[in-house]
Amino acid sequence: MEHRVAITGIGAVTPLGNTAAETWEAMRAGRCGIGPITRFDAEGFAVQVAAEVKGFDGEAYFGRREARHLDRCVQLAMAASDEAMADSGLDAEGAIDRERLGVYVGSGIGGVETYTDQVHLMEKKGLRRASPYLVAMMIPNMASGNIAIRQKAQGPTLPVVTACATSAHAVGEAFRAVKHGYADAILAGGAEAAIIPEVIAGFTACRALTTNPDPQTACRPFDADRDGFVMGEGGCVLVLEQWEHAVARGARIYAEVVGYGNTDDAHHITSPDPEAAGIARAVELAVAEGGVRPEEGLYINAHGTSTKLNDSSETLGFKRALGEDAARAAHVSSTKSMTGHMIGATGAAEVMACALALRDGVVPPTINYRTPDPACDLDYTPNEARACELTWALSTNLGFGGHNACIALRAAKEA
Known part of the structure; x- marks a missing residue:
């Protein structure tokens, strides 16, 4: 069961x-x-x-x-x-x-x-x-x-x-x-x-x-x-x-976890795959398990480390996994712009951000964003939070060794 x-x-x-x-x-x-x-x-x-x-x-x-x-x-x-x-x-x-x-x-x-x-x-x-x-x-x-x-x-x-x-x-x-x-x-x-x-x-x-x-x-x-x-x-x-x-027991429910993707790039000990195949598959797996429908209001808390290779390959991964139109319609942000990279703590903190974004209908921003990069051309919620109607959220994280993880969440509801 x-x-x-x-x-x-x-x-x-x-x-x-x-x-x-x-x-x-x-x-x-x-x-x-x-x-x-x-x-x-x-x-x-x-x-x-x-x-x-x-x-x-x-x-x-x-x-x-x-x-x-x-x-x-x-x-x-x-x-x-x-x-x-x-x-x-x-x-x-x-x-x-x-x-x-x-x-x-x-x-x-x-x-x-x-x-x-x-x-x-x-x-x-x-x-x-x-x-x-x-x-x-x-x-x-x-x-x-x-x-x-x-x-x-x-x-x-x-x-x-x-x-x-x-x-x-x-x-x-x-x-x-x-x-x-x-x-x-x-x-x-x-x-x-x-x-x-x-x-x-x-x-x-x-x-x-x-x-x-x-x-x-x-x-x-x-x-x-x-x-x-x-x-x-x-x-x-x-x-x-x-x-x-x-x-x-009458507990308060922040959000529902509905999907999980776990893959490896099998490419390099520190650099992400420039073709983004591994992170794209992790997103695809989480989306499929969770029945995520991006058109219903999707927030993506990206790994978004502020490194040249990560941010561009992750952007490509979202497009490959979701399709160009869905990726461009999604609300994306990197809360690492505020917390820095907390290594072992960062994934859970970003799932937390997703759960609370779904609860409150607010996308936290990517701060310090000033100069667009042609290789990173999605909506990264620059500098200010945004009120949105959200149903779904994805949190992605990538680790040295080529490890990729994606967690899919849905706003809490009975049905």
């Missing part, structure tokens, strides 16, 4: 706000969450800006003792899961059988700040100074593991690691598990906290990051003058729940 799948809870800690509501309000307002790097001294670095989470104090949130044993990435994921559970109402006693509650929360890089800090410590003071918590803090599954412990989730639990597509795939795989009856609800999403010298240096070396020092123009998806993405951090977790389970 197949089940409809509802989004009933949302939690987020992002460069735009430390709750989902704050983040969405900022997206609608077109606020920029990018600023000068403060997480480390970036003097001498070619890259000077990042999209940092602001005002989140792990010690205040978890207590000093617990926070010291949790990498920042895991802290952001756990805080987002707390909000999502409370928002859904599943935190109430008896709201769900905990053996039917799962956790699919991933990270593209995992506890890399803990790992590098510990390597530096051992280089200075010897291997005997390694923390007994090193392994448990750095491995990428610990967001899922710690959330499962915290929420007493004893159902299907796993992390997903597909670089920039991580939490989109986590949401998609959770959708399938709930749809096919393996769980009544799953906490799905991702987190990342990798604004550290070593990671910034690595992404700079492979020429992925912008060297534009101006926070207000550094990230400009689909603009002709784009020159790289801005590293972000954050955590976002959604509650995906069987529709009938949600209705039976």
Whole structure:
């Protein structure tokens, strides 16, 4: 038996706000969450800006003792899961059988700040100074593991690691598990906290990051003058729940997840296929599974990284998958223009944006868009949000290794 799948809870800690509501309000307002790097001294670095989470104090949130044993990435994921559970109402006693509650929360890089800090410590003071918590803090599954412990989730639990597509795939795989009856609800999403010298240096070396020092123009998806993405951090977790389970307990439903596409370019370790065959197939699969009819009002939250190759190939992918006319009629935007690229958290945050866009009938903008690019010729909702009648939404994400993910959503309705 197949089940409809509802989004009933949302939690987020992002460069735009430390709750989902704050983040969405900022997206609608077109606020920029990018600023000068403060997480480390970036003097001498070619890259000077990042999209940092602001005002989140792990010690205040978890207590000093617990926070010291949790990498920042895991802290952001756990805080987002707390909000999502409370928002859904599943935190109430008896709201769900905990053996039917799962956790699919991933990270593209995992506890890399803990790992590098510990390597530096051992280089200075010897291997005997390694923390007994090193392994448990750095491995990428610990967001899922710690959330499962915290929420007493004893159902299907796993992390997903597909670089920039991580939490989109986590949401998609959770959708399938709930749809096919393996769980009544799953906490799905991702987190990342990798604004550290070593990671910034690595992404700079492979020429992925912008060297534009101006926070207000550094990230400009689909603009002709784009020159790289801005590293972000954050955590976002959604509650995906069987529709009938949600209705039976009177839960609020934000939107319905209806389709999922998962493909690979099989082309290059970092560059997208210029023919866009992989992302086009992912969109086609999600659209077909969900019965999406683009003419009824479609919003596409694009991966839209602000890199030359991604934005043009993704634009081509939409045209190949939907047809030229449908692609041109769709409302497209990249919320990375505001959040930066949160790597493992970005897919879930963009599914969140789709769900709330469907709920409110508002398309968040692509900010910093000034100069059209002939290779990117769709309606990218430049600079200001737009009120629209929306029925469908697609969220696309592409990751190093050629990974492609597309999530299809429909506005919440009974029929």
